[in-house]
Amino acid sequence: MAVETMPQAVNVNRGAGTMEIVWEGGRAASFNLMKLRRICPCATCAESRGENPHPGLLEARTPDAPAPKKSLGLPILGDVNKFQIQGMNHVGNYALGVTWQDGHQSIFSWTFLASASDPATPV
Template sequence: MSDETTPVEVGPSEDGSALRIRWKDGAVSDYPPRYLRLMCPCAGCVEEMTSRPTLNPATVPMDVHPLTVEYVGEYALRFDWSDGHKTGIYPFDFLRDIALGT
């Protein structure tokens, strides 16, 4: 893993409205919960052969939020979402690629 894709801190933003990742290279990324849920890279949300999103945003509640956040090895995070979804694994390089405000 490079410094760009190595988190040194994962937790809520100061106001609790987003997931914040501080990266080893000094960058900070904030991820609003619904944005993260809509970006889920799992096979149920993205067509595997074309990478075309299949998740209908209208089916994701505006107030969706993670119930739990777990590390998957040293390479990813997994979320249990309030809408019942829990199959997505978010690799750190993917999270860095979709980062807002980095």
Template sequence: MTQPRPLELGLEGNDLIITWSDGRRSRYAPQRLRAVCPCAGCNEARRHAVPPVPLDSPLPDIPQTVAFRTVEPVGNYAYKIGFSDGHDTGIYTLDKLYQWGEPA
């Protein structure tokens, strides 16, 4: 089966909404996506946490006030997402976004 493609992105309140080509609408809270950032810096923070945090686990201590600032496409496979805390190095693949989305 082909991975669904994003057709539309928008904000509802503080949440990112993606409408996918299979008709699914997914909701993403900024705190959740910031906490699961897959960038090298966040993975390093997970490794050095006491106790260490598994690489596929959310980072603790993400402020509840964090918000989306930018969402930019990276080729046709991902989005680079910037947050209000200044963090903007995470590349979120479409397959991960599709998996992580809550029903909107």
């Protein structure tokens, strides 16, 4: 894995609804949490967007990671919960696991985030 796709720090600003990643080397990228949720690469979200799921990402989930909660049958709690981060965890050394307030879990590989990131500050 290239060094520029490993994070130094990940900061969530719940008030602003953004997540900032500082990559090794110091380049920072910020993500709008709504955008981040919408680009969730899991099979459920990919199917809901009409895309082919990425089975490789699902198979890469660590065995001891909790299974994603099935929240599809529950009443919709509203977009506020859907786009708020409840917690984050490292998945191995290659990905960031995000648990959303509505119980959905996303796994974003660092390379995926690097390719999807917008520069926080124009160079």
